[in-house]
Amino acid sequence: MQFFKQTLFTLFALAGLLASSGAMAEGNPANGKTLFTASKCNQCHGTEVFTRSDRKVKNLAALEAQVRRCDSNLNTNWFDDEIIDVTAYLNQQYYKF
Ligand code: HEC
Incomplete structure (x- = not known):
C-alpha cells in the first residue's frame, strides 16, 4: 500500500511538472515542424503565404x-x-517575430 501511494504520488508530481512546464514553454519548433509536415496545411495555401x-x-x-483558425478549418x-509548437515552428522558420 505504501508503495502504491508513493507511486501514485510520483505520477501526480510528474503530471504536475509536465503541465507546468507546458504552460511556461515557448513551444517546441522541432515538434511543430513534424506536426506541420504531417498535416494537410498546404491544401489551401503553400508556405509562400x-x-x-x-x-x-x-x-x-x-x-x-491564425494557426488555430486554420487548424479548426482543417x-x-x-x-x-x-x-x-506549430506556431513556434512557423515563427522560427518564416515569421521571425
Ligand atoms: C481550408 C483551407 C485552409 C487550410 C487547410 C489551411 N489554411 Fe491557413 N489560411 C487559409 C486562408 C483562406 C488564409 C488567408 C489567406 C489570405 O489572406 O490570402 C490562411 C492563412 C494562413 C496564415 C497567415 C498567412 C499570413 O498572411 O500571414 C497562416 C499562418 C496559416 N494560414 C496557417 C495554416 C496552418 C498551420 C494550417 C494547417 C493547420 C493551415 N493554415 C491550413 C486557409 C487554409
Whole structure:
C-alpha cells in the first residue's frame, strides 16, 4: 500500500511538472515542424503565404490565432501545446517575430 501511494504520488508530481512546464514553454519548433509536415496545411495555401510581402499576420499572438483558425478549418484538432509548437515552428522558420 505504501508503495502504491508513493507511486501514485510520483505520477501526480510528474503530471504536475509536465503541465507546468507546458504552460511556461515557448513551444517546441522541432515538434511543430513534424506536426506541420504531417498535416494537410498546404491544401489551401503553400508556405509562400508566410513570407509574402503583404502577409496578414503581424505578431506572435496573431500567428497563434491564425494557426488555430486554420487548424479548426482543417479539423486537424491539434491540442493547445501542439498549436503552440506549430506556431513556434512557423515563427522560427518564416515569421521571425
Ligand atoms: C481550408 C483551407 C485552409 C487550410 C487547410 C489551411 N489554411 Fe491557413 N489560411 C487559409 C486562408 C483562406 C488564409 C488567408 C489567406 C489570405 O489572406 O490570402 C490562411 C492563412 C494562413 C496564415 C497567415 C498567412 C499570413 O498572411 O500571414 C497562416 C499562418 C496559416 N494560414 C496557417 C495554416 C496552418 C498551420 C494550417 C494547417 C493547420 C493551415 N493554415 C491550413 C486557409 C487554409
